[in-house]
Amino acid sequence: MKKLLILGIAALALTACTDTKVPFLSSKSGNTNSSSNASGTSVGLFANLKEQLNGREFIIVTEGYNSKTSIGFKGNRVYGFSGINRYFGTYQVSGGKFIFSEFGLTRMAGSEKEMTQELKFLDILKNNKSVKLSEDTLTLISTEGIELIFKDPKAAVTQSK
16 A cells, blocks of 8 residues: 555656646747847856856755755756656746756655655755845745755855865
8 A cells, every 4th residue: 555655646746747838938928038128148157057057066955955955057968856756857047937857767766755845846946936046045936935045065065164
């Protein structure tokens, strides 16, 4: 029975992140270039954010999550540890937020509490409404107002020297 429950939660995790739309190609106004203004300033800011994130990995400091939960960036790729499983995919920055492709996940199982926490984390990532990078701190805010705060452990070591 426990195995069926875990299998059911894992199946839910894999299907919960499924979206048939291509989010970075659609927009409410119908204009596929709505994230940029006439001068291209916002596009430049987003490109700069991707440059600043490239090659960096951040560890979560928000309470209530596995202390090894992480998010990393390399080029257009995103990857990390979500509490039980590793996840990976691609991302765009548009309108001040991340737009992720469907995540691929490893298929490890954990306790019901851990699996629920992992699903919550992945859902917040997928449904972020804003992102902010300030030195060694990356903050994602969900559409529900939940904040995920990550620190770059390498930046902290570099700053203390």
